[in-house]
Amino acid sequence: MKRVTLEEVARVAGVSRATASRVVNGASSVDESLRHAVQKAISSTGYLPNIAARSLVTRRADAIGLLLPDERRMDGDPHLASVVSGVTRVVRPLGIHLVLMMTGPGTREQALSDLRCGRLDGVILVHTDPADPVPGQLIAAGLPVVLAGRPLRPMPITYVDVNQTAGAALAGRRLKSLQRNRIATITGPQDTAAGQDRLAGFLAEVPDAVVVHGDFTRQSGIAAMERLLRCCPDVDGVFIASDLMANGAIPVLHRNGRKVPADVAVVGFDDSSAALTSEPELTTVRQPISDMAAEMARQLLRQIEQPRSPATSVMFEPSLVVRDSG
Amino acid sequence: MKRVTLEEVARVAGVSRATASRVVNGASSVDESLRHAVQKAISSTGYLPNIAARSLVTRRADAIGLLLPDERRMDGDPHLASVVSGVTRVVRPLGIHLVLMMTGPGTREQALSDLRCGRLDGVILVHTDPADPVPGQLIAAGLPVVLAGRPLRPMPITYVDVNQTAGAALAGRRLKSLQRNRIATITGPQDTAAGQDRLAGFLAEVPDAVVVHGDFTRQSGIAAMERLLRCCPDVDGVFIASDLMANGAIPVLHRNGRKVPADVAVVGFDDSSAALTSEPELTTVRQPISDMAAEMARQLLRQIEQPRSPATSVMFEPSLVVRDSG
DNA sequence: CAGGATTGGGAGAGCGCTCTCACGCCAATC
């Protein structure tokens, strides 16, 4: 149960600690026979490098943070698992840890100091409040950050997003191709980039659409659909800016005697699990969340490798998943 | 941008590094005036302790791991966010990091070595495969572990679970109180403790129930309900061992002309987000996931504090959430 | 074959922190 140190490995292999270290780190130019001796010593002693010691000298934590909004705001967020899995895919093979931080009082400041004291090499920020000063502080300090989703106000920060506008346009074209001519949309919150872009992209395609506002939550989808039916009973096609809202809205249609998609075609956005638990299953705009998360991880690693490299943004193309609702 | 070290704080405060360290760690007996001087020096220099250096000597990583099944098996797991948030609540105030690891090739071995090399102080294992040797190895090595859910085969390991049997009995009593007399159940996988217990608990209450097997996934709920209706068309009450299965099963009932709950009452299990996205909303057995997760974290911390302390298990009581489906 | 260039390996200096230990100081005791 005693710890094996590099010192001991070196002793067993009959080399110096420096050489043993070179072998461990796969470094250059070690004689083949010595390399073998060290490797044998490593496996015979069961040596594992002490990360803290390494970290102390390399000034790398080999850990990145994932800052998430808290449970309440996630509202059964369909994405969390996909995000984690995408990031993990990139980061694990490099032995880098993924530290999860759910937003709560003082979390972001916590993350900031973790970054400063070298406990974290970088962070990925998800669903950041536009008023949050932390992203700004981070980039000001030249610390590696990547945002999930375009920030509302332009800032020199790296982010990864899906082309929300194009996605909404996809939905608009779909509804038009279904020969719907009384088309409406239930929007996301207009103080987020995603909410704004999905509306703008849809209106570009269907300029005369009726607009009812929601905030991405299921509850707001229910309320919005009720309002919509009241003000516009002859609606025959709706683009709902999140699957979660659509999931709440469809039962409202049923209760009001509308068949989906016969009477009202519905197209959602996200292709989250809510798309499959809806009846009928949702036609929706898919974002490649897991791939986007992987890209965020890559962007972050690049920044860690090359500090103060210029901010870039990567845009993914959405696709339409046709199911039964529209 | 240069790092501030304890050395420097000490210099500024005019004390020795040892004394500065005592102040930082809130330790015993430092003269009030010196304490003040050090605190002033800390804030004026913006000092943050280097965790790696501390970790190197304390042999504590101040990080715990959360081992999760991979994305596919989570199947839009309703729990992930709650688990994370429960653990976070306990762990954050102590400055302990939560490292997320999704199961993939070699993940568990990875976790094991992270533990051994002191990169992680302990791990919480969620949804462990009964055949998985890792939990056994961990306890054999005397490393701190907590399981989410009772292990299938009894082993001397600390775990936190909900009283599954009692929960299923709750569901059984509910269906009986609704005067149903042709009662069935769709089970979870019988190679998991949860699957077994929910069936046993239900049968204890409704011994003559018709049993159809599922595996907790939505898809299996659909298939199981189809089978059930074929073999037992006069069924008027069903306990479905997971909300996700129930979510899939209810549309099957509708398609076959059954009203829920008028013709067939449905009770689920989990009180996950799937309970709310069902139509009608599910009556279900609630597990206090977030509280359970918090308790797991506490148990783990206790083990870290007192290694080789005896394994304990904590059981939470489930409750029935009555909604519209039964 | 001499001289320089190249290469592999070892010694050792830290990285920033904690913690033991010993010392100095002052109050309490005889």
Added chain:
DNA sequence: GATTGGCGTGAGAGCGCTCTCCCAATCCTG
């Protein structure tokens, strides 16, 4: 007034690792 005890403080020894020297050995080149 000398001795004891306690308490606060500082000196310094590591924790386990990486990495920069520097030296020895080998290689090439004219």
